[in-house]
Amino acid sequence: MKYYRLFILFIVMIASNAVKAQENNAGAIWPVLGKNDTIRVAATNDNGYMIPWIGLNEVVINGQRIWHSAAEQAAFNRLRYNVLKVMPYALYAKRRYEKLESDLATVSDKKDQKRLVKECDNEIKNMFNTEIKELTITQGQILTKLIDRELGRTTYDIVKQTKGGFAAFSYQLIARVVGHNLKNTYNPTEDRDIESIIVNSGYYQ
Template sequence: MKSKALFFSCVFLFLAGYCQAQVAYGAKDTIKVATTNYNGEIIPWVVIGEVTVVDRRTFKSQEDYDKYRRLRYNVLKVLPYARFAGQRYRQLERDLALTNDKRKQKQLIKSCDKEIKDLFNDKIKNLTISQGEILIKLVDRETGNSSYQLVKDLKGNVSAFVVQSVAKIFGHDLRNKYDVDQEMDIEGIIHSAGYYTYQ
């Protein structure tokens, strides 16, 4: 009986030593990280992504909460249009900068205008008045220019005047600029949706 216990003890000790020997570190077990020498001490550091801490928003009343939800819905509905318009406008600016030929520039502007109309004409026509107002603000946010200035630059003074007159009928002003401080709710909604950059 003692010999069996001694045998199992030896086997157990042998297996325990064998398992510890298997914990050796090799080339693939090493994680390379950047280090900093601080007062003779090597300190490893790892870059992590930005973390945004947002407080939970409280509302004074159910009416305020419903108003915010409507605003969030409207912003998220028109945001893709504004982002596409901003990207397309920046692309058009780059294309126009590469040519001095006035005829070629007019063709570029016309093709850009047609592309945007073909993609969004039906969808933008079905926007509500408040969604249209938000779209005007977001286009300014994305491009850095008011909608009036964009139309004026691309189509001329007469077209800008006509479009501004039509917008006024619906209670909009295309000359309004996007102000981050005044539009904190819209800015917060955009950030919560994961869109941080503009211009």
């Protein structure tokens, strides 16, 4: 009986809201429609006047960049080359670690979790041995930033989560020797040139 009363109350509330909405719109002033006004759109009651509207997708407008010198333009072109060079690796890392997290969420056995982590680690190592090891120091630095951009976590944090604190510390020491920093973070404001390159690269269209 208790649930029956709640159900009746729920129906009454819905009905009263519907009646109220009809009353609010009954005396509203609607715009005069032309012969070509055949598309149904949403409308908002603004002090008695029904204002039709339609949602639009976000439009990003980028101005024409003005270079102060040939050297500045050359530096940007180098940055663009490096960003586009490593962006696929950052996207791959994002997809692979998202899959790892999804897989880990489905198993509770510690051995199975270690196996999944090891498989992911081996895939990353294979890619490193075949491709990433050829990156320059600058490209490696950009890659660590982009991984933070895509995953919301630094490379150091990812290694620490999957391999443990000691492994993360060891990898960081090795990285620092060759000029990298696994703790590099991404800031869209400070790295606005990189952000501009990525936005205009077509990766997210």
